[in-house]
Amino acid sequence: MTIPADTAPGARIVVPVALEGRAYDIQIGRHQLCEAARLIAAMAPGAKVAVVTDERVAALHAPAFEACLQQEGIGFTRITVPPGEATKSYAQFIALCDALLAAKIERDDIVIALGGGVVGDLTGFAAAVLRRGVRFIQIPTTLLAQVDSSVGGKTGINSSHGKNLIGAFHQPALVIADTALLDTLSEREFKAGYAEVVKYGLIDDPAFFDWCEVNWSRIIAGGPERDHAVAVACKAKAAIVARDEREEGDRALLNLGHTFAHALERLxxxxxxxxxxxxxxxIGLALAFRFSQRLGLCSGQDxxxxxxxxxxxxxPSTLQQVPGGAGTAQEIVAAMGQDKKVRRGVLTFILARGIGQSFIAHGVAAEEVTAFVEAELATNGQAR
Structure with missing residues (x-):
């Protein structure tokens, strides 16, 4: 796979999300903040804007974006939340809704999520319920959010029972994936986002996985490879969302590795x-493929x-690499019980017949999962 001309340095790539009555664009490229402000001014002349961000992103990117808003004559309020996954909570959700109401954000105004997946999920959920729905725009500042959580309209917060269990489908009006914002990420944050990039190759695009194997270091370094990777991921997700907006069918494929992942996050x-x-x-991707191998679905080579x-x-690719331990097999499988793909108490997994050949597996026996996890804990994934 080669890099097409539209991902040359300085190019802007537009990926449409084709939803009837709720279509929107994902704009990808470097240094897009002022372009975002221009589009907002054209989309909603005279509207007020609330910029929701976290404390870290506010210091790095909010002043530059707000300067762009001022240039376009857009009035705005900044609302800052704490960083980290713990912010996706009932308390922060209520506080954000109250802050938006205090800012007198009305139905014709716009709420902007300037941050990573946590800010996007929390802000989108607040926008979904505020005055029974206001427009919102995603300006994701992490790789993970640019290729995954900012696209598709899933919003929500966490519960003690599991991740993302309280929320709503609420599509953004626009997504601006400014890849220059990723230059400020730590190496750890960027690599964590890369897991969501390579996932798209593992789902149904083996050529993209091949390309990632060769180019992953260039994606991390920046340049056209980074923009290309974000564009491929966004195009793949946009196509799936257009077919299955509310995860009633093959949108569940986007959760490859996530049944394991969400359990580990909860634990x-x-x-x-x-x-x-x-x-x-x-870790979840590696486990999904090794579990598929154990079930005789996937070759050990893949x-x-x-x-x-x-x-x-x-x-990380093994349970032993979870700092402080991942828990027992029984604890891990119990934590999967609140996964959103569970149907009538029965586990559903995304498994694979090979790289780029993922599928939805209904009714996976908990005993099979427990035996697999026990083996993983005992062998450190060495069966690979």
């Missing part, structure tokens, strides 16, 4: 010092190839 109490979402997804690629990037 580590959403403590980002121990495990961030993308690291949990990396399962090993996935794990070795994650290892090469510097991502």
């Amino acid at each position: 580590t109490h959403y403590d980002s010092a121990r495990l961030v979402h993308g690291e949990a997804v990396a 399962a090993t190839r996935v794990s070795r690629h994650l290892d090469a990037v510097g991502l």
